Amino acid sequence: MTKRAGYRPSLELVPEVLSGSRAAIARMISRAEGGYAEAAEALAALYRNAGKAHIIGITGVPGAGKSTLVATLIKSLSLEGHKVGVVAVDPSSPFSGGAILGDRIRMNEAAQASQAFVRSMATRGHLGGLAPATLQAVDILDAAQYSPIIIESVGVGQDEVEIVKAAHTVVVLSPPGLGDDIQAIKAGILEIADIHVVSKSDKPEAAAAVAALKGMLKLGASGSRSEWSPPVLSVSAVSGEHLDNLKAAIRRHWTHLKATGELAVRQREFCRTRILNMARHLFQEQFQEGAEDFERQLEAVVRREVDPMAAANVLLGWNKGRHE
Amino acid sequence: MTKRAGYRPSLELVPEVLSGSRAAIARMISRAEGGYAEAAEALAALYRNAGKAHIIGITGVPGAGKSTLVATLIKSLSLEGHKVGVVAVDPSSPFSGGAILGDRIRMNEAAQASQAFVRSMATRGHLGGLAPATLQAVDILDAAQYSPIIIESVGVGQDEVEIVKAAHTVVVLSPPGLGDDIQAIKAGILEIADIHVVSKSDKPEAAAAVAALKGMLKLGASGSRSEWSPPVLSVSAVSGEHLDNLKAAIRRHWTHLKATGELAVRQREFCRTRILNMARHLFQEQFQEGAEDFERQLEAVVRREVDPMAAANVLLGWNKGRHE
Numbered sequence: 001m002t003k004r005a006g007y008r009p010s011l012e013l014v015p016e017v018l019s020g021s022r023a024a025i026a027r028m029i030s031r032a033e034g035g036y037a038e039a040a041e042a043l044a045a046l047y048r049n050a051g052k053a054h055i056i057g058i059t060g061v062p063g064a065g066k067s068t069l070v071a072t073l074i075k076s077l078s079l080e081g082h083k084v085g086v087v088a089v090d091p092s093s094p095f096s097g098g099a100i101l102g103d104r105i106r107m108n109e110a111a112q113a114s115q116a117f118v119r120s121m122a123t124r125g126h127l128g129g130l131a132p133a134t135l136q137a138v139d140i141l142d143a144a145q146y147s148p149i150i151i152e153s154v155g156v157g158q159d160e161v162e163i164v165k166a167a168h169t170v171v172v173l174s175p176p177g178l179g180d181d182i183q184a185i186k187a188g189i190l191e192i193a194d195i196h197v198v199s200k201s202d203k204p205e206a207a208a209a210v211a212a213l214k215g216m217l218k219l220g221a222s223g224s225r226s227e228w229s230p231p232v233l234s235v236s237a238v239s240g241e242h243l244d245n246l247k248a249a250i251r252r253h254w255t256h257l258k259a260t261g262e263l264a265v266r267q268r269e270f271c272r273t274r275i276l277n278m279a280r281h282l283f284q285e286q287f288q289e290g291a292e293d294f295e296r297q298l299e300a301v302v303r304r305e306v307d308p309m310a311a312a313n314v315l316l317g318w319n320k321g322r323h324e
Numbered sequence: 325m326t327k328r329a330g331y332r333p334s335l336e337l338v339p340e341v342l343s344g345s346r347a348a349i350a351r352m353i354s355r356a357e358g359g360y361a362e363a364a365e366a367l368a369a370l371y372r373n374a375g376k377a378h379i380i381g382i383t384g385v386p387g388a389g390k391s392t393l394v395a396t397l398i399k400s401l402s403l404e405g406h407k408v409g410v411v412a413v414d415p416s417s418p419f420s421g422g423a424i425l426g427d428r429i430r431m432n433e434a435a436q437a438s439q440a441f442v443r444s445m446a447t448r449g450h451l452g453g454l455a456p457a458t459l460q461a462v463d464i465l466d467a468a469q470y471s472p473i474i475i476e477s478v479g480v481g482q483d484e485v486e487i488v489k490a491a492h493t494v495v496v497l498s499p500p501g502l503g504d505d506i507q508a509i510k511a512g513i514l515e516i517a518d519i520h521v522v523s524k525s526d527k528p529e530a531a532a533a534v535a536a537l538k539g540m541l542k543l544g545a546s547g548s549r550s551e552w553s554p555p556v557l558s559v560s561a562v563s564g565e566h567l568d569n570l571k572a573a574i575r576r577h578w579t580h581l582k583a584t585g586e587l588a589v590r591q592r593e594f595c596r597t598r599i600l601n602m603a604r605h606l607f608q609e610q611f612q613e614g615a616e617d618f619e620r621q622l623e624a625v626v627r628r629e630v631d632p633m634a635a636a637n638v639l640l641g642w643n644k645g646r647h648e
Contacts, residue, residue, distance in 0.1 A: 040633055047631035051530075091396035126646075133634070139631075149385065210438055271625040275618075276611060280604045287600060301595040307371035307458065309594065312603035 010042035018049060018142050020083075022117060022126060028117055043136050050142035053085070054229030054254050055286030059153045064173040065199035069237040070152050076243055077148065078114035086118040088135050090154045112125040117141060126265075132281055135166055148250075162277075166270060168263065169253045171195045171246070174213060177205035190216060193230050195249045201234035201241050210234050228256055287315065334366035339564060342373060344407075344468050346441060352441050353443055356460040367460050374466035377409070378578050381491030383477045383516075389523035390499040391562040394476050401472065402438035402565060409470030410442040411461050413477045456605055459598060461492055472574075490594060492587065493577045495570070498537060501529035514540060517554050519573045525558035534558050550582055556645045609641065 010031055016024035028046070032038035056118060058066055077084050121134050134151075141149050151167055172193035190196070196217070198209045213232045231249050235242045256265040287294050297311040308313075334355055340524035352370070355363040382390055382397075394410060401408050445458050458475075465473050475491055496517035514520070520532045520541070537556045555573050559566045581587040604640040611618050630638075 044631040044634055048628050053627050120352065135632075268622070268626050272622055274632040274634045275621060275625060275639070276608055278632045279611065279639055280608065282633075282636055282640060283604065283607060284600055297599060298592070298596055302592050303600060304372050304375050307460075308366040308598040308602045309606075310368055311599045312606055315599070315603055316606060 010039040011045070014042050014045050017046060017140060019142050025117060025140055025144050026119075028119075028140050029133070029137045032133040033121065033131075034138070035133070045138075045140045046143040050139045052145070053138075053142040053144055053147035053149045054169065054250075055138060055142075055149050055151065055167045056057065056250060057151045057153065057170040058173060059170065060173030061175070064175045065237055066110055066152055066173055069173060069197070069235065070150055072237045072240060072243060073150065073247075073284065074114060074116045074118070076240070076247065078116055081146065083146045084114070084116040085141035085144075085149035086116060087134065087141070087149065087151050088118065088120045089122070089134060089151065099324070103284075107289075117144075117146060138166065162273070168266060169194050169250055170258055171250070173197045174209060175197050175199050176203050176209040194228060194253050195246070196230055196232040197246060198232070198234045199237060201236040202239060206234045228253065228262075229261060333364040334360070335369070337558055338366050338369050341370060343466060343470050349441060349464055349468055350443075353445075353457070353461045353462050356457040356464070357445065359396070359457070367463065370467040371460075371463045374463045375469035375498075376469070377466040377473045378493065378574075379462060379473050379475065379491045380574060381475045381477065381494040382497060383499030384496065384523075385499070388478055388499045389561055390497055393497060393521070393523065393559065394474055394559045395536075396564060396567060397474065397571075398438060398440045400564070400571065402440055406442040407470045408438070409462075409465035409468075409473035410440060411458065411465070411473065411475050412444045413446070413458060413475065435626065436441075438505060441468075441470060456602055457468050462490065482516075486499070492590060493574055493580055495574070497521045497523050497535060499523050500527050500533040518552060518577050520554055520556040522556070522558040523561060525560040526563060530558045549586060552577065552586075633647065 010028065013024045013028055017028050024266065028039070028042065058070055067088075070088070075082050119137055121137060121324055122131055138149055138151065170192050172190060172195070174196065176198055190213075196213050198206050198213065199260060200206055210232050217230065217232065233242060233244050233245050233249060239244075257266065293315060296304065297314055300306040301308055301311050327568050334352065337352055338346045341352050349415055352363070352366065356367060382394055391412075394412070398408050398410065423560065441459055445461060446455055462473055472585055496514060496519070498520065514537075520537050522530050522537065524530055534556050541554065541556065555567060557569050557573060559570050561567075581590065618637060621630065621638055624630040625635050626634055
């Protein structure tokens, strides 16, 4: 990555980020995204200054109305005086590298009408795996005194598992009246919810969806991972109906986390995941740099002289197998 | 993992797997799943004997009818004399570790009526990331002369990216008449398709879905990654309508891969991914073993004295930052 003339060292931007400069924040996030080695020290400094924000994950199947809900929350929380940060995670296409979902328009409008800072990002790095920049963006906003910081995650899959580790409070949004097939896959997200929200409460099917969710939760109650019993709410993001209930539930969960010590437990788990993700990221980067050793092992695996595990062990300098 | 008395060394099972013993195959897959160090040598031997099968990935959003299509393909290909292998990949729940989707019944019935070997597996390992066992199961079936081997993958997300690297021919199944929101997320899978199939061709909406898909493909044509122009077919898995078209397209794609040399390119990419995944897996295992170094770094990250990147660099024994 060549830097333009007039490139300001990232460390110089740190005080500006800390004092809340939107330009400095935007620039720092871009540098995290670009993976500039030069930015590592600045990001470390910002990490050390972060840790105060309430991080809220909002997830749910496509079509659930996440962006609309986020837009409504931005407006409402901003009016109450909160400096809201949003990291909207787009699924990135593996081939084009481009983002897929477009309708962030309402959200951007909401951001412009307030002091909120909204950034769309790719979940996956160019080498695959959770992009470190996604969580670094949260650190940056956190260090800049944004709170709450909303992570909006699209879709179903590995990202939802990661988001539960990144967010203190996970809101899972379900659209009313989706078919059973779709409900089935949602089972995976249902388990990570701290708060359930059925969107479009103005629709007649919403009440039935709330009842169905409550039924499913009762069935799965034994799997609950804390004293917290996830409430099931119904909200209309468009009209704002019942939005206050959601905000109250989010506040109540935050208080619960702090009062019970669960916050510390979650943060520790979150740190563990981040270190591992980062190590894998750095490690993969090392391998991708066309290292001769790697190419030699690859050739042997392609010719089926060596299996991938043996090749990986050689590259790691290890001779051990897997766990016994 | 303690082994029972009478445990037979995995290497002893290798000749039985190679000669097609179903019991030996099932046992070897279980040992791969368990991650037994003892099985590593046997898996390496099987890997060296694999490499002949045509691997077909079948993917698509939940509700598209994948399991029904796979069941129909098993029956039809078995009747033609093929020894069909199936690795059905279930999304595993991050908390319960349990599989979510249940309706594999039709598929199992189809398997019992034939010589096919069907195995359901978790995509993700207990440490997260693609479970090495998933691809090792494909190796095992491959070494046991199964071909084609169908990998059925549920849902949307990272798994679809991995499957395209594991399969020679990727079939993406779309249900007719799903809403635009669902179509949008499918864009990510559409790009990895070698063959598009609209399911439930008996439904009136199927023709419109075929037309819509063709339209989307025309728009995205510039992104195509080979000379192959993915056909769009409509199939009724239940009635078997147009199934021959799909089988012909799969055969045509296989011939195309071999004739153009694209097969070698794909296999090389696939090996690269496997080595990297395996290295990350081994590496993470090393870290998870409660290593003192790791816990010390974790503590510093929790206390925000050190950021995750610096911690990862220390654990790797590296002092470099990221790519410049």
